[in-house]
Amino acid sequence: MKARIRAVESYLPAKILTNEDLAAEFPEWTVEKISAKTGISRRHIASDDEFSSHLAIGAGRALFDAHNISPESIKYLIVCTQSPDFYMPTTACLVQDGLGIPITAGATDITLGCSGYVYALGLAKGLIESGQVENVLVITADTYSKFINPLDKSVRTIFGDGAAATLVEATEGPEALVGFTYGSNGAGGKNLIVPHGGLRSGEDIAPKASMATRGLTESGYDLFMDGPEIFSFTIDIVPASVDEILAKAGVGFDDIDLFVFHQANAFMLEHLRKKLGIPKEKFFVALEESGNTVSSTIPIALTEAVRRGELAPGMRVMMLGFGVGLSWGGLVATW
CATH class of the missing domain: 3.40.47.10 (Thiolase/Chalcone synthase)
Structure with missing residues (x-):
């Protein structure tokens, strides 16, 4: 099965x-x-x-x-x-x-x-x-x-x-779910962290997350993101991940009917689309009405793609998530 x-x-x-x-x-x-x-x-x-x-x-x-x-x-x-x-x-x-x-x-x-x-x-x-x-x-x-x-x-x-x-x-x-590719780099964990969210102070590993450095008064959990570092990580890791997913799935770039990446923000997504040479009609973006919902951005986008008629049975869709952890993973699914 x-x-x-x-x-x-x-x-x-x-x-x-x-x-x-x-x-x-x-x-x-x-x-x-x-x-x-x-x-x-x-x-x-x-x-x-x-x-x-x-x-x-x-x-x-x-x-x-x-x-x-x-x-x-x-x-x-x-x-x-x-x-x-x-x-x-x-x-x-x-x-x-x-x-x-x-x-x-x-x-x-x-x-x-x-x-x-x-x-x-x-x-x-x-x-x-x-x-x-x-x-x-x-x-x-x-x-x-x-x-x-x-x-x-x-x-x-x-x-x-x-x-x-x-x-x-x-x-x-x-097989309908193939080409699984994973990766992690905990050295970058300090770049997207909830410093007051657990049993240990996150400021121990992420000095930039301190309230004094950020000019903020502590309000509870105080999520911190180093935007430039996350952007650099994404731009480095995504192209290599796309190549690895395709190789593991045994398909070519042109065999993918729809690319659905983690919906981080429009600027990052457009930069990736251009860098990878993905045609606009094959690159699905759906964050205007919901924002970055972290683990749910890809399935929310899939739901919207089906609703719009841009994802139909038999199509091959590449999914690729990347971010906090630092962590990344992707696959090719036949819908």
Whole structure:
């Protein structure tokens, strides 16, 4: 049996933060400047009493309802999040209960960000093709807005909250998920970090994240991103990753019908598109209405591509995630 993606759906919280809202808070940044720098017009933000498990449950329900999938049919649940409700219990267990998935199903979290969707698909493929389970529900969910210092406009303009659910199932057909490529470089972990988010002070490894250096007053978690370092990492790693994915998948560049990369920001994506020589019609961008939702950007984009009719059965789509960790991963899927 081989693993394939059966369906994908997404979920966004109701609260919205627009460029107009941000420009009102930071008058030195106009609506036009924010749009030009990020390619984002608005972001969905989790309310004070809304957490990653709630978004994950919303995404799961959307998938079940849209594709006539029964919760009782789910054999295994993977929740990918870097903003869990609690240190313990595991968020996946809360989601299993909230979705009415049987207690006989496995449930586990993985804590990866921008590359997390690809890693979760790889794990789902392994579970299915090793004969352990017949299907895996992969849910990505993050509420990065809760990590952000309200006065840090550099990250408030970029990140939004969201979730997505993907059902990966066994099929007797040909391989549909191939070319998996992974990489990690923890030496760059200091460049995208929540310095006050765990049991250890992140300022120990990331001096630039200190409140004094940033000119901010500590507000809780205070997510820090060194934009230039993340940009340099991305520009270096993505072209080599694309070549490796193609080689492992046994396909050529022109065989890919659609490229769906992590939706970091429009400037970075356009730079990558030009550097790689990808035609605009094959390069899917969908972050204007949701922002950078971290682990969910790729599946949210897939959902939107299907809705627009730009991703149809039989097409080959390359997915490539890259960012926090530092971590990256990609694959080619036959839709």
